[in-house]
Amino acid sequence: MPGKITRVCFVICLSCFLAACSFAGSLGEDTAHKEKTAKGMKIGVCMSDMTHTTFIEMLDQMHRKADKLGVEIIEFSSDSDPGNMVEGLENFIAAGCDAIIFQNFDQDASEYVVSEAVKKGIIVISYDNYSDAATYVYVADNEKLGFAIGHMAGDWINENLGGRANVAICDYSLINFLNNRADYIEEGIRERAPESKIVARQDAGLLDQGVNFGEILLQAHPDVNVVAGVNDNGVLGVKEAFESAHKTGPSIAMFGCDATEEGIKAIREDSVFRGTVYFDLKQAGEDMFMAAVNAYLGDPGEKRVVTFQMVPIMKDNLDIVK
Template structure:
């Protein structure tokens, strides 16, 4: 009897021990599985973080995004940056220097790698851009020869204005025997565009001296261009040639001409930028007769800017002053640039 009892107790102890060992192993396996899952989640997060940080971070501020060539360039550049794993924010400062300074300050606070600035006022942005460079941020200046920039992407704006004026003068001489009334849509609020406007006026005086400039007013976007042209026609209904510092004003002038019923083979609008709207109007034999393509379309501009940004952020040595190419677009070659 005692022997049987001892055997029973022994069997129960073995059973309890086996259950305890099973539970212990199970807990160890669960803990091990939890550790593996946690490690995988941590590795995944690290990979995601690395992917997010794999490209450059760019902040860009431009004068006026209602200008089609500027807005399309910004959007194309954003696409290039993001395609390489980076991030980009582009902003319209509405031609307000104080607003542009605030935008640059925000880029600095967000620790971007590079800032692309299309300055409204050179003197106003120099100090804040100096602060950006002190923080290790690369600065790319679009159209202005800034002191506090790593690259300045330039146009000789006076000479560009002379190209616009020369083409207008050729039209005046060929179509109007050298004599007609001319309107100029300039934008003296921005120094480089003041130079461009001066180039236009000087070229017309030099190459079509009998032409008469009867109106000068500022317009930088289509809305302003149309409104200003409507006002010009009220005082000077015989205007036959309009010279504009940029495509925004030129597009608006063309619309005003059509709305006024003044579209004939003798009226012409001459400008720079060669926006898509301008080139479509050239193809359709509307008032836009010529525009100067600077570097290329928005995609071409973005490709060039991005190429320089890559070198800057990588720490490569680059020339500070880079001059842009110009191409005269007329009815003869518009199909090469307007697809």
């Protein structure tokens, strides 16, 4: 009889022990889930040109955050080609990325692969263009932005040239929304300085393209005294060509967009590059990165579409730029 009691007690104790272990194990699983971190997360980043100053600054900011959190960033340059952009997105999916941040310069080309990525549970952030399928969208209002650049140029023409100028526009028609931005720049100039003439418009979104455009202007339109463009890089290239030809001085002005470090430096130095539009794109890069990380950790945030705030910058308000 005592032997039976001992065996029963042993079985009861063993059952209690196993139940306790199972309970502790489930607690451990819950705790592990709650303590999920971004370490080991993989994010694919695709931009149209990884050598572009703006994207270099944005990526530097992303990498600083990634290094602190243990996140891996995979980069891909689409070279402003829709086919390459789609290929980059597909590569990110195949590589097992948890999130994708990409410059969406062609919504029609990207929408299907974006929707496929989202179906697989990948967080997708569409930068620079709308997307119905993406998890988040970060964009500028290109109509307001184009008018802001055009109005800066037009106001300067009125104040310094009596309302009349010969104007050249740096376009970048490979990317549709930049082409639209150039249209609004023209409209903005005509609205503020209607007696001015748009004498030339050419693709010049990159520095070397701007230099080439500047050299063409010096030969074909030597009377050009105002240049406005869809970004800083191309306009700074025109500035470089003009300076090489000693075409500078108080009657020349150039206006861009993105408030790159080179653009701000040129304004600060009282060069012919006199204005830009500030978005704080370095912070935007960090914001997109953190939106992806937070969503991965289970915090989707409140906004799906974020529109960048913009501020026209000239010499008198440079202190706004961080």
